[in-house]
Amino acid sequence: MTPAVSPAKLRVVVVGSGIAGLYAAALAARRPATAVTLVTKGALEQSNTWHAQGGITAVTDQGRAAGDSVAAHVADTLRAGAGMNDGAAVRLLCAAAGREIATLDRWGVPFDRTGGGYALGLEGAHSAPRILHIGGDRTGAGIAAALIGQVRDLAGAGQLQLREHTAVSGLLRSGSRAGAGVTGVRLQPAGTGGSSGAGTVEELPADVVVLATGGAGQLFEATTNPAGATGDGVALAWEAGAVLSDLEFIQFHPTLLDPAATGGQSFMVSEAVRGEGALLVDSAGGRFMPGSHPDAELAPRDVVSRAIHRRQRELAQQGLEPVVYLDATVVAAAKGEQFLSRRFPMIDATVRALGFDWTRQPLPVVPASHYWMGGVRTDLDARTSVPGLFAVGEVACTGVHGANRLASNSLLEGLVFARRAVEALDGYRTAPAFAAQPLAFDEGDTACTAAGIQALMTSAAGVARDGAGLELAAKQLAEWTAGPGATPDAGPDNDTAALLTVARLVAAAAAARRNSVGAHYRTDFEQAPAGRGHLSFVKEQDQP
Numbered sequence: 001m002t003p004a005v006s007p008a009k010l011r012v013v014v015v016g017s018g019i020a021g022l023y024a025a026a027l028a029a030r031r032p033a034t035a036v037t038l039v040t041k042g043a044l045e046q047s048n049t050w051h052a053q054g055g056i057t058a059v060t061d062q063g064r065a066a067g068d069s070v071a072a073h074v075a076d077t078l079r080a081g082a083g084m085n086d087g088a089a090v091r092l093l094c095a096a097a098g099r100e101i102a103t104l105d106r107w108g109v110p111f112d113r114t115g116g117g118y119a120l121g122l123e124g125a126h127s128a129p130r131i132l133h134i135g136g137d138r139t140g141a142g143i144a145a146a147l148i149g150q151v152r153d154l155a156g157a158g159q160l161q162l163r164e165h166t167a168v169s170g171l172l173r174s175g176s177r178a179g180a181g182v183t184g185v186r187l188q189p190a191g192t193g194g195s196s197g198a199g200t201v202e203e204l205p206a207d208v209v210v211l212a213t214g215g216a217g218q219l220f221e222a223t224t225n226p227a228g229a230t231g232d233g234v235a236l237a238w239e240a241g242a243v244l245s246d247l248e249f250i251q252f253h254p255t256l257l258d259p260a261a262t263g264g265q266s267f268m269v270s271e272a273v274r275g276e277g278a279l280l281v282d283s284a285g286g287r288f289m290p291g292s293h294p295d296a297e298l299a300p301r302d303v304v305s306r307a308i309h310r311r312q313r314e315l316a317q318q319g320l321e322p323v324v325y326l327d328a329t330v331v332a333a334a335k336g337e338q339f340l341s342r343r344f345p346m347i348d349a350t351v352r353a354l355g356f357d358w359t360r361q362p363l364p365v366v367p368a369s370h371y372w373m374g375g376v377r378t379d380l381d382a383r384t385s386v387p388g389l390f391a392v393g394e395v396a397c398t399g400v401h402g403a404n405r406l407a408s409n410s411l412l413e414g415l416v417f418a419r420r421a422v423e424a425l426d427g428y429r430t431a432p433a434f435a436a437q438p439l440a441f442d443e444g445d446t447a448c449t450a451a452g453i454q455a456l457m458t459s460a461a462g463v464a465r466d467g468a469g470l471e472l473a474a475k476q477l478a479e480w481t482a483g484p485g486a487t488p489d490a491g492p493d494n495d496t497a498a499l500l501t502v503a504r505l506v507a508a509a510a511a512a513r514r515n516s517v518g519a520h521y522r523t524d525f526e527q528a529p530a531g532r533g534h535l536s537f538v539k540e541q542d543q544p
């Protein structure tokens with residue numbers, strides 16, 4: 001065991017360096033008598049947050065659209081979430097936005113401004129422009145850079161320990177019975193991309209572990225997420241006996257620049273581009289969104305992604321090129337040649353580097369896994385069902401997003417619930433009880449790869465799912481192991497092991513929800529009544 005920092009201090013380990021992890025660490029390190037260690041499997045900059053373009057939703061007094069209100073933000077969030085949200089969590093989220101934005105402002109986050117107030121963008125399913133941004137389309141990097149500055153300063157001042165390129169390969173607990181609290185983390189050096197399997201295992205004792213590990217976009221072939229988004233936190237929490245909820249709800253972003261047209265490179269084109277007037281057209285040149293939803297291109301993301309997926313299939317059946325395009329040429333025509341490069345400098349530079357002049361040609365796009373609404377179930381203070389284990393950001397299921405997240409609500413969620421977690425740290429010994437169904441998986445014995453898992457999940461658990469496909473996927477997943485042999489040179493790979501665990505969980509949840517709601521679309525239960533009950537699972541042996 002690594003020597004404890006000081007027995008008198010509350011020992012807090014934060015895992016992950018996206019917005020929620022950085023903010024939680026920076027706030028916790030300011031508390032008296034708290035020893036904070038921030039562990040991340042890559043560098044601090046390697047997070048999903050860093051790539052966020054569109055922005056962060058906030059209705060504040062320093063810039064709000066005429067007629068907009070916190071209540072309208074609440075209503076839009078509930079509508080996008082298809083009624084599956086926790087109303088109390090949503091109200092808390094929306095009302096807290098002003099406070100968190102003010103803190104970021106004080107910490108030097110350079111939000112774009114116009115006429116003294118915040119510049120506001122519009123995204124799908126928002127009834128008013130209320131998306132704050134930085135550098136046009138570098139919002140995530142702008143926020144993360146400021147938070148990383150805070151964290152590095154705190155580390156420099158000895159108020160926080162930083163462990164980059166270090167993977168958490170297990171949570172230590174005071175026993176294996178249900179109700180046993182966390183006592184620390186097991187650490188291993190992480191390789192490129194965060195994978196691990198080699199190197200000395202170390203145990204770091206802790207009173208509190210805050211999971212802030214992000215999502216699992218890497219479950220699918222097409223994703224907007226970076227390589228490290230392998231569901232690690234959910235897999236760790238599952239092994240530790242925490243209740244997991246809403247795992248079937250995975251959001252697909254409608255407009256990833258088609259990797260088939262970029263030589264395999266993945267690049268998301270922000271929904272804010274549609275907010276400025278860009279349209280979706282098919283390979284025959286026609287729009288198809290007006291027939292799919294009254295809000296057309298600005299419908300909720302699940303609706304838009306499904307419509308693209310459906311249109312691609314129809315085009316193929318008609319013998320046409322099954323390609324859908326994001327047409328921003330109409331924006332350039334209406335707002336001027338220079339508008340796109342001014343408003344979206346990073347997207348402009350990137351699509352041009354990939355060979356597209358988007359002021360003159362539409363961009364081929366595909367839906368891609370983007371955000372996991374489900375995760376480790378928490379209460380409103382980010383406490384999980386395991387004493388001492390908190391979860392914040394995408395890894396958590398706070399109930400804020402319901403069955404489909406409203407665009408640009410996730411950065412805000414990361415801030416609001418990270419603060420709530422830090423304010424609740426002293427009560428770490430108690431944990432909420434959540435009802436959950438026990439679930440057990442047998443370990444298979446055929447070595448698997450991340451690419452194999454991605455191909456299987458894309459075909460069986462992507463934008464459209466059905467019972468037969470999910471059953472086959474579950475069978476295949478059950479035959480696989482990510483244990484020794486999966487990566488013969490390096491031993492078991494934590495990333496592949498986490499992916500396999502979360503793939504099995506998603507397949508089980510998607511099979512169990514026999515209706516279509518929000519981002520979960522079952523072609524065999526398209527019209528079934530939208531049951532509103534939540535699906536929650538806990539690893540069998542950890543049941544009381």
Ligand code: SIN
Binds near residue numbers: 054406
């Ligand atoms: C985007 O810019 O389209 C992504 C924003 C989000 O996922 O909230």
